Amino acid sequence: MRLRRSLKAIPLLAILFSALLPLPAQTADQAWLNYQKMNGWTLFPRNIRTLGSGAIEQSAMRELNRGLGNLAGESAAGLSARALESVSGETILGTAEEFRKLRPDVRIPSDLAPGAFWFSRKDSNGKHRLLIVGGDERGVLYGTFNLLRPRDDKGFPLEVRESPAMPIRWVDEWDNIDGSIERGYAGRSIFFDAGHVRPDLTPATEYARLLASIGINGCNLNNVNNASAFFTPAMFKQVARIADAMRPYGVRVSLSADIASPQKIGGLSTFDPLDPTVQKWWSDKVSEIYRLIPDFGGFTVKADSEGQPGPASYGRSPADAANVLAALLAPHNGVVLYRAFVYNHHLDWNDPKADRARAAYDIFHPLDGKFAPNVIIQTKEGPIDFQVREPVSPLFGGIPHTNQAMELQITQEYLGQQRHLVYIAPMWKEVLDFDMRVNGASTPVKQIISGQSFHRPLGGIVGVACVGQNNWLGSPLALANLYAFGRLAWNPDLNPEDIAAEWTRQTISSDAAVVHTVVNMLMKSWPAYENYTGPLGLQTLTDITGSHYGPNVEASERNGWGQWHKADHNGVGFDRTAATGTGFVGQYPPEVAKIYESEATTPDNLLLFFHHVPYTYKLDQPGFGGKTVIQYLYDSHNDGAAQAAQFVTDWQSIQSKLDPALFADVLPRLEYQAGHAIVWRDAVTQYFLKLSGIPDAQGRAGRYPNRLEAEDASLTGYTVIDVNPWEDASHGKAVSCGESARKPAPGGDPAPNSALKGHDLSRAGTAPKESGASAPAATHCSATFTYTGQPGAFNLAVQYFDLPGGSAQFTLSINDRQTDTWSASDHLPSQRPNGDNSTRRIVRNLTLKPGDTIRVNATPDNSDPAALDYIELLPQPAN
Numbered sequence: 001m002r003l004r005r006s007l008k009a010i011p012l013l014a015i016l017f018s019a020l021l022p023l024p025a026q027t028a029d030q031a032w033l034n035y036q037k038m039n040g041w042t043l044f045p046r047n048i049r050t051l052g053s054g055a056i057e058q059s060a061m062r063e064l065n066r067g068l069g070n071l072a073g074e075s076a077a078g079l080s081a082r083a084l085e086s087v088s089g090e091t092i093l094g095t096a097e098e099f100r101k102l103r104p105d106v107r108i109p110s111d112l113a114p115g116a117f118w119f120s121r122k123d124s125n126g127k128h129r130l131l132i133v134g135g136d137e138r139g140v141l142y143g144t145f146n147l148l149r150p151r152d153d154k155g156f157p158l159e160v161r162e163s164p165a166m167p168i169r170w171v172d173e174w175d176n177i178d179g180s181i182e183r184g185y186a187g188r189s190i191f192f193d194a195g196h197v198r199p200d201l202t203p204a205t206e207y208a209r210l211l212a213s214i215g216i217n218g219c220n221l222n223n224v225n226n227a228s229a230f231f232t233p234a235m236f237k238q239v240a241r242i243a244d245a246m247r248p249y250g251v252r253v254s255l256s257a258d259i260a261s262p263q264k265i266g267g268l269s270t271f272d273p274l275d276p277t278v279q280k281w282w283s284d285k286v287s288e289i290y291r292l293i294p295d296f297g298g299f300t301v302k303a304d305s306e307g308q309p310g311p312a313s314y315g316r317s318p319a320d321a322a323n324v325l326a327a328l329l330a331p332h333n334g335v336v337l338y339r340a341f342v343y344n345h346h347l348d349w350n351d352p353k354a355d356r357a358r359a360a361y362d363i364f365h366p367l368d369g370k371f372a373p374n375v376i377i378q379t380k381e382g383p384i385d386f387q388v389r390e391p392v393s394p395l396f397g398g399i400p401h402t403n404q405a406m407e408l409q410i411t412q413e414y415l416g417q418q419r420h421l422v423y424i425a426p427m428w429k430e431v432l433d434f435d436m437r438v439n440g441a442s443t444p445v446k447q448i449i450s451g452q453s454f455h456r457p458l459g460g461i462v463g464v465a466c467v468g469q470n471n472w473l474g475s476p477l478a479l480a481n482l483y484a485f486g487r488l489a490w491n492p493d494l495n496p497e498d499i500a501a502e503w504t505r506q507t508i509s510s511d512a513a514v515v516h517t518v519v520n521m522l523m524k525s526w527p528a529y530e531n532y533t534g535p536l537g538l539q540t541l542t543d544i545t546g547s548h549y550g551p552n553v554e555a556s557e558r559n560g561w562g563q564w565h566k567a568d569h570n571g572v573g574f575d576r577t578a579a580t581g582t583g584f585v586g587q588y589p590p591e592v593a594k595i596y597e598s599e600a601t602t603p604d605n606l607l608l609f610f611h612h613v614p615y616t617y618k619l620d621q622p623g624f625g626g627k628t629v630i631q632y633l634y635d636s637h638n639d640g641a642a643q644a645a646q647f648v649t650d651w652q653s654i655q656s657k658l659d660p661a662l663f664a665d666v667l668p669r670l671e672y673q674a675g676h677a678i679v680w681r682d683a684v685t686q687y688f689l690k691l692s693g694i695p696d697a698q699g700r701a702g703r704y705p706n707r708l709e710a711e712d713a714s715l716t717g718y719t720v721i722d723v724n725p726w727e728d729a730s731h732g733k734a735v736s737c738g739e740s741a742r743k744p745a746p747g748g749d750p751a752p753n754s755a756l757k758g759h760d761l762s763r764a765g766t767a768p769k770e771s772g773a774s775a776p777a778a779t780h781c782s783a784t785f786t787y788t789g790q791p792g793a794f795n796l797a798v799q800y801f802d803l804p805g806g807s808a809q810f811t812l813s814i815n816d817r818q819t820d821t822w823s824a825s826d827h828l829p830s831q832r833p834n835g836d837n838s839t840r841r842i843v844r845n846l847t848l849k850p851g852d853t854i855r856v857n858a859t860p861d862n863s864d865p866a867a868l869d870y871i872e873l874l875p876q877p878a879n
């Protein structure tokens with residue numbers, strides 16, 4: 001017994017020990033700035049100099065030298081004579097002003113705006129001359145990165161001139177002072193740890209490099225929830241170190257500000273923004289910050305939202321609060337990004353007029369024109385919360401006299417949490433291109449937020465990135481989203497497919513087959529995810545009060561949060577029309593409202609967001625095949641899961657052309673996704689089959705002929721349990737080993753970071769209960785199945801639940817011969833077996849004949865009870 005314990009302690013010690021070792025420093029090369037990969041792409045004269053001495057210009061020069069370093073590292077032998085010749089000459093970097101002063105002999109464009117650049121390559125007197133000219137220092141840096149970027153087959157251009165589409169191009173990090181990250185899926189903060197700024201800020205500088213390479217100029221460092229802990233003198237000093245680390249790449253830092261800070265940490269009895277003592281408190285804070293960080297960007301504010309306090313406590317408006325802060329920041333060139341994500345999360349589901357989607361417009365439209373010139377209203381792209389598909393928020397058309405920014409989410413909270421491949425740029429592009437038709441004129445959202453449509457001085461785009469210590473976003477292919485965000489912020493007219501190709505060339509390989517395959521996978525990934533999670537405007541049908549990850553259809557009903565789909569026995573969808581629904585549709589300008597008001601003209605992919613229709617409603621628009629809503633739900637979930645499986649095959653098809661480490665890193669992620677897409681498919685189709693009572697015309701929903709259910713197996717030690725929600729397990733049941741030994745988290749399953757967010761689970765109505773097995777704890781369990789089909793060769797899927805807090809062990813034996821063993825050691829959400837952690841293991845190439853026994857042996861570990869759902873025999877592919 002003692003021996004067993006000490007043996008068990010070895011891996012634990014190893015984990016603890018490795019946790020104490022410093023992680024190897026994270027660098028921008030791990031993302032897309034790997035000049036080794038781009039070797040030889042860009043040839044430029046090696047004699048490089050800058051006209052100015054500013055830090056950002058020096059960064060530009062360093063960047064060229066890095067690129068050159070790799071070019072030179074290729075050695076003369078590796079370069080053709082022509083290439084070597086083409087790099088002789090000079091490269092000159094400088095701002096337009098510096099050129100005018102110091103090199104009046106050189107002709108440059110006269111009207112480069114801040115951030116803009118122009119570069120040109122010319123032959124002069126037999127020598128090459130490359131000029132990189134910026135409207136300011138940032139422009140020089142952006143031009144340099146542009147020059148270093150591998151291009152498509154058209155080759156290296158002789159002249160390029162570009163300028164950013166909008167002034168605000170920021171990322172938001174939701175980092176907490178203890179180093180955790182709300183909605184972060186890539187480990188801990190690169191900035192903070194245990195109440196302090198990290199001693200080594202090399203990753204912060206590397207992050208700034210990455211951001212600058214795609215034109216991002218601001219980074220809001222901390223979580224919008226509970227931000228007051230950051231507003232102490234000691235913390236300001238430390239944040240100044242982050243600002244120093246990021247400044248050389250032109251990235252200004254800013255902070256989320258908690259409106260209640262004067263009371264929470266300032267010792268005042270009030271936080272009323274119009275109270276003079278409160279204003280004095282903010283004024284002192286702002287002065288203190290700018291003494292330390294002269295180029296501080298400003299404040300991001302979440303107020304009166306999801307438990308965060310705000311001006312409403314004193315009957316004040318968002319404009320009152322925003323303007324007080326703005327007045328203090330204005331002399332320093334700082335701004336307030338006031339978030340329009342303000343809503344009541346105690347809505348009454350039974351009230352047919354209650355609608356969370358209305359909130360932002362209802363609150364902010366009446367305030368249009370009342371905000372100070374340096375306030376920007378930051379609105380999430382859709383009216384709910386980063387769902388797999390939403391219509392564009394009508395607020396973009398509703399405050400023409402106010403500066404606006406669009407908030408997008410790069411971190412994949414509702415989009416598979418970086419475990420699923422979802423390239424979001426095509427969704428962002430649809431949103432940016434959407435024409436709001438304000439006053440009956442063309443007003444695409446991208447032009448509204450850039451300030452162009454309504455002649456606003458400020459505006460822009462903010463991406464919630466939540467990068468962490470684990471390769472920035474955790475999964476290598478997820479980095480395409482960060483890259484695409486920056487490219488679209490720079491130029492929203494770019495095409496997501498071209499951006500994907502650009503990213504692939506820099507990050508993976510320039511090989512044509514690789515670029516083709518990866519771009520194809522990326523472009524198909526959002527539609528696939530939408531298909532298997534929530535098509536037709538249903539939104540992501542996940543556990544909205546908990547993990548926001550796996551399927552939980554019922555969670556989006558009967559809660560106060562207002563993320564509802566209103567499915568009943570007869571129909572599905574939320575009537576938001578002006579005529580019979582909540583009136584949300586009326587918030588759009590008339591031409592758009594007219595489209596959404598009618599079922600016939602609402603795009604089918606948003607139908608259920610706007611309308612409640614019978615399951616038998618026919619989808620007549622192109623691409624929807626004239627199917628009924630219910631049949632489309634069945635089909636799309638099957639198509640989506642099939643597409644996810646195809647990603648595995650696609651990736652395997654380019655194995656020989658990929659870096660082996662990258663191949664090996666990505667493959668299991670795609671395999672996992674393919675398995676989890678099946679969990680999604682089955683959960684949603686079973687749910688709607690039961691609710692509607694209408695069968696799947698193709699007979700797939702709820703029928704799994706090749707499955708052997710664990711609850712029907714011959715069980716030793718295992719107890720049959722009800723899975724909650726029922727649709728997350730085949731037939732609602734599973735078996736669990738050592739149930740009574742488990743120590744579920746007190747109070748059930750909290751939402752990740754729920755304490756921070758203030759999510760009120762008691763109102764959720766879906767707070768999970770542990771299924772109450774009381775059998776003595778088993779230390780080993782087995783489920784034995786007898787094969788009764790035809791003899792043949794199969795792959796076999798074992799569907800089990802991989803719970804956190806332990807690494808249960810599984811083995812699979814055929815006729816008592818062990819054929820596979822694995823441990824359930826992933827870190828998936830939820831403390832109980834459900835769709836968050838339902839996981840598929842595929843054992844390949846088994847031959848079976850009637851009477852063979854298939855046994856799954858399991859050993860639970862701590863809070864992981866080695867729960868098992870079913871096994872499934874899969875036909876083997878022909879090869």
Ligand code: GCV
Nearest residue numbers: 182183224225302341385757
């Ligand atoms: C930072 C959603 C997320 C929260 C997030 C909130 C917001 O509700 O689940 O984690 O809190 O949006 O954007 O403020």
